[in-house]
Amino acid sequence: MIRERVPLAPLSTFRVGGPARLLAEPMTEGELRAVMALVNDLKLPYFYVGLGSNLLISDAGFPGVVIRARGELTKIWRDGDLICAGPSARLLLLTAFAAKQSLSGMEPLAGIPGTVGGGLYMNAGAYGGEIADTFVDCRTLTASNRIETLTKSDIAFGYRAAPELQRVIALSSRYKLTAGDSYKISHEMRRVWMLRRDKQPIEHPSAGSIFKRPPGDFAGRLIEGAGCxxxxxGGAIVPGRHAGIFINDRAGSADDIVRLIRTVRKRVFDKYGILLETEVLPVGFETDPFSI
Ligand SMILES: Cc1cc2nc3c(=O)[nH]c(=O)nc-3n(C[C@H](O)[C@H](O)[C@H](O)COP(=O)(O)OP(=O)(O)OC[C@H]3O[C@@H](n4cnc5c(N)ncnc54)[C@H](O)[C@@H]3O)c2cc1C
Structure with a gap:
């Protein structure tokens, strides 16, 4: 359940990052609480990883415990008129489950990589929808190992933000959707999938959009306009077709990606006076690696 010095690159869709001092992979909520007790006893820093699809993990790795839940914590089920998911359930399986249950409301999320917990933390969204739209509540594990419930009104969901989840681990969560036609829901999800496939370089390692959308504009447009x-x-590239999603040619390092992000931020700032805010989250860096 707990291993030492485990490389983190395979746990991130950017495929970069050094080792975790310890990697814990609890299969049940009980095991997760045991890991949290250990973290507290040893006074080690911890980082909870979902699918690693929004992370840039440093080449030095993470000096504490990385927690990655599996097993029972990936379950998806229905409870009356709500659908429910464990923290490490894949978001794309949750959307597929909703379609199968003839429940509408998650169509815009179809195809977003990541886990349900990571989706909540980021308030993941696309095509005019976000996970907060159908969210009802979630149980959470606090750093002091207590279980508490947060309802929608307890969380100040914003654009790619759910501040109250920064201090806790989201456990199982529940969603309220509306009854619809399974065929129509699946059809709409397929349409969204196709749009994503056409717009995103999904064949290369990446972490999706590097920057948040600046007010009233698009990061990709500014990046292109700044000649980037x-x-x-090194192995980090601003692709010709999708300037907002940087890719790793598989030989790249976290340092290459950091330097590329800083270069692009600076060029955009010099040209437009706009300081792009990063959406990708740095892990294992001592200071903000993206500041210019
Ligand atoms: C090709 C590609 C396309 C993408 N397209 C989109 C898109 O259209 N829209 C969008 O919003 N995002 C998109 N993303 C980004 C990413 O998929 C989302 O941000 C996703 O929600 C992250 O989930 P994750 O499980 O991978 O989280 P991770 O990257 O593993 O973690 C992200 C943060 O969430 C925290 N976290 C994870 N699980 C929990 C939990 N249970 N409790 C508390 N905190 C937790 C982590 O500690 C970390 O701080 C894309 C990424 C890629 C690679």
């Missing part, structure tokens, strides 16, 4: 399309540092 095609820019490469």
């Amino acid at each position: 399309k095609g820019l490469r540092i």
Whole structure:
């Protein structure tokens, strides 16, 4: 259940990152609480990883315990008119489950990589919808190992933000959708999938959009306007077609990606006076690696 010095690159969709001092993979809520007790006893820093699809993990790795839940914690089920998911259930399986149950409301989320817990933390969204839209409540595990429930009104969901989840681990969560036609829901999800496939370089390691959307504009437009399309540092590339989603040519390091992000931020700032805010989250860095 707990291993030492485990490489983190395979646990992140960017495929970069050094080792975790310890990697804990609890299969049940009981095991997760045992890990949290250990973290508290040893006074080690911890980081809870979902699918690692929004992370940039440093080449030095993480000096504490990385927790990655599996087993029972990936379950999806129905409870009356609500659908429910464990923290490490894949978001795309939750959307597929909703379609199968003829429940509408999650169509815009179809195809977003990541887990349900990571989706909540980021308030993941696309095409005019976000996970907060159908969210009802979630049980959470606090750093002091207590279980508490947060309802929708307890969380100040914003654009790619759920501040109250920064201090806790989201456990199982519940969603209220509306009854619909399974065929129509699946059809709409397929349409969204196709749009994503056309717009995103899904064949390369990436962490999705590097930057948040600046008010009234698009990061991709500013990046292109600042002449950064095609820019490469080591194995990190600003792709020609999707400037907002940087990719790793598989030989890249976290340091390459950091330097590329800083270069692009600076060029956009010099040209437009706009400081792009990163959406990708740094892990294992001592200071903010993206500041310019
Ligand atoms: C090709 C591609 C396309 C993408 N498209 C989109 C998109 O359209 N829209 C969008 O919003 N995002 C998109 N993303 C980004 C990413 O998929 C989302 O942010 C996703 O919700 C992250 O989930 P994760 O499980 O991978 O979280 P991780 O990247 O593992 O973690 C992200 C943060 O969530 C925290 N976290 C994870 N689980 C929990 C939990 N149970 N409790 C508390 N905190 C937790 C982590 O500690 C970390 O701080 C894309 C990424 C890729 C690679």
